Amino acid sequence: MAKQSYSKDDIRRIVKEENVNFLRLMFTDLFGTIKNVEVPVSQLDKLLDNKLMFDGSSIDGFVRIEESDMYLYPDLSTWLIMPWNTEHGKIARIICEVYTSDRKPFEGDPRNNLIRVLNDMREAGYTSFNCGTEPEFFLFKMNEKGEPTTELNDKGSYFDLSPMDLGENCRRDIALELERLGFNVEASHHEVAPGQHEIDFKYADALSAADHIQTFKLVVKTIARKYNLWATFMPKPLNGVNGSGMHVNMSLFHDQGNAFYDANDKNGLELSSDAYHFLGGLMKHARSYTAVTNPTVNSYKRLVPGYEAPVYVAWSASNRSPMIRIPSARGLSTRLELRSVDASTNPYLAFAAVLEAGLDGIKNGIEPPKSVDRNIYVMDEDERAAAGIADLPSTLHNALKEFQTDPTMKKALGPHIYQSFLEAKRLEWASYRQQVSEWERDQYMELY
Ligand SMILES: Nc1ncnc2c1ncn2[C@@H]1O[C@H](COP(=O)(O)OP(=O)(O)OP(=O)(O)O)[C@@H](O)[C@H]1O
Ligand SMILES: N[C@@H](CCC(=O)O)C(=O)O
Ligand SMILES: [Mg+2]
Numbered sequence: 001m002a003k004q005s006y007s008k009d010d011i012r013r014i015v016k017e018e019n020v021n022f023l024r025l026m027f028t029d030l031f032g033t034i035k036n037v038e039v040p041v042s043q044l045d046k047l048l049d050n051k052l053m054f055d056g057s058s059i060d061g062f063v064r065i066e067e068s069d070m071y072l073y074p075d076l077s078t079w080l081i082m083p084w085n086t087e088h089g090k091i092a093r094i095i096c097e098v099y100t101s102d103r104k105p106f107e108g109d110p111r112n113n114l115i116r117v118l119n120d121m122r123e124a125g126y127t128s129f130n131c132g133t134e135p136e137f138f139l140f141k142m143n144e145k146g147e148p149t150t151e152l153n154d155k156g157s158y159f160d161l162s163p164m165d166l167g168e169n170c171r172r173d174i175a176l177e178l179e180r181l182g183f184n185v186e187a188s189h190h191e192v193a194p195g196q197h198e199i200d201f202k203y204a205d206a207l208s209a210a211d212h213i214q215t216f217k218l219v220v221k222t223i224a225r226k227y228n229l230w231a232t233f234m235p236k237p238l239n240g241v242n243g244s245g246m247h248v249n250m251s252l253f254h255d256q257g258n259a260f261y262d263a264n265d266k267n268g269l270e271l272s273s274d275a276y277h278f279l280g281g282l283m284k285h286a287r288s289y290t291a292v293t294n295p296t297v298n299s300y301k302r303l304v305p306g307y308e309a310p311v312y313v314a315w316s317a318s319n320r321s322p323m324i325r326i327p328s329a330r331g332l333s334t335r336l337e338l339r340s341v342d343a344s345t346n347p348y349l350a351f352a353a354v355l356e357a358g359l360d361g362i363k364n365g366i367e368p369p370k371s372v373d374r375n376i377y378v379m380d381e382d383e384r385a386a387a388g389i390a391d392l393p394s395t396l397h398n399a400l401k402e403f404q405t406d407p408t409m410k411k412a413l414g415p416h417i418y419q420s421f422l423e424a425k426r427l428e429w430a431s432y433r434q435q436v437s438e439w440e441r442d443q444y445m446e447l448y
């Protein structure tokens, strides 16, 4: 999706020409949920002059009631006319930055936080942090009340064609809609599990890439509904089959191009010292940023052996079982692929966390451990220990323990978000711990 630059006058003109009646002002809460404030177009001038206020106390993890008045500052480059709900005239969305009542960027806004970390990156000499994501999702049938069921709509498998893949029409429709909205769709295919799909679009700078993920999810969910299907990005909705990941491909660019590429690499991988050090940082902080990239109880049901999701902290240039893979493309496409991330993450927080980890690697010259170029899943515990391969956290609880002892994560999220995130996620874990599951009753009711 090419970044557009619109002036205030451009927006005023488009509103008239396109007959836009409503403005949907979007931002993202701590948990990655899109929040909307919809205003009639009569409020346009107020919005463009950064005078539009809303009540921040109603947003999860934002502020206390006594400091609730906040401003929405529109990012004009995110202007987009939505293709739906045209019976009341057109609706345009615009992504906003949240500002406090004394006109400072609100530290609890995940998007502002990413902007802050990207500014630090620029000071370190880089021009952009590029992220290309590969979101996977399931399509479930809906019941007559419009709620999701656990019934799938196909029995297809990886790269299957119709008639096995009944979700194909829906997925094609999604891809077309995305193209109409300006996305550059690079691939769209059925995934390994029945009812599971993937749509990949071209990478962008981290801020736009995070905005794109939010728009993408909205499009996928909305189009799926038209087919009576419920699209979910939940990491592991079903037992016994693959879960859904959201691999993140990343690279740093500087004025001379891709900072990860070096044709003269003495290791023969054509990677620069920046690439190795960024990788070193990603490896060092893996167990702590996992709390951010895999932030739900359910995330950890995906990170188990046997389902193509990573379980161990390792990297490889030739093999897909480790957490980080170096895809073979070089030159401008030189990148690291982090395969642990899932789409329950807040993309603004995830990109801030991995960027801070990588920059820590560059700043401190952290060398990555040796690559693991064999299938880790067939190595036993002793072999893994001998190769220095750590496990990823096995539960949200364990991930939070790592997160809370890593100063780099506090730096990545800033003290406000760091604290709110920790508190919210601890509560989530406590609530989960108190539940007795069907599995436990099946296992123990008759036995004891
Ligand atoms: N320099 C780069 N920096 C960041 N992302 C990039 C760069 N070059 C390409 N990409 C992005 O990487 C992603 C590659 O997705 P693709 O599905 O081809 O990856 P893959 O890892 O081979 O797939 P899979 O894991 O499903 O086998 C795309 O979003 C693409 O735009
Ligand atoms: N679905 C797998 C990834 C499959 C793939 O390699 O694309 C996961 O959970 O990460
Ligand atoms: Mg995939």
Ligand SMILES: [Mg+2]
Pocket: 134, 247, 337
């Ligand atoms: Mg991938």
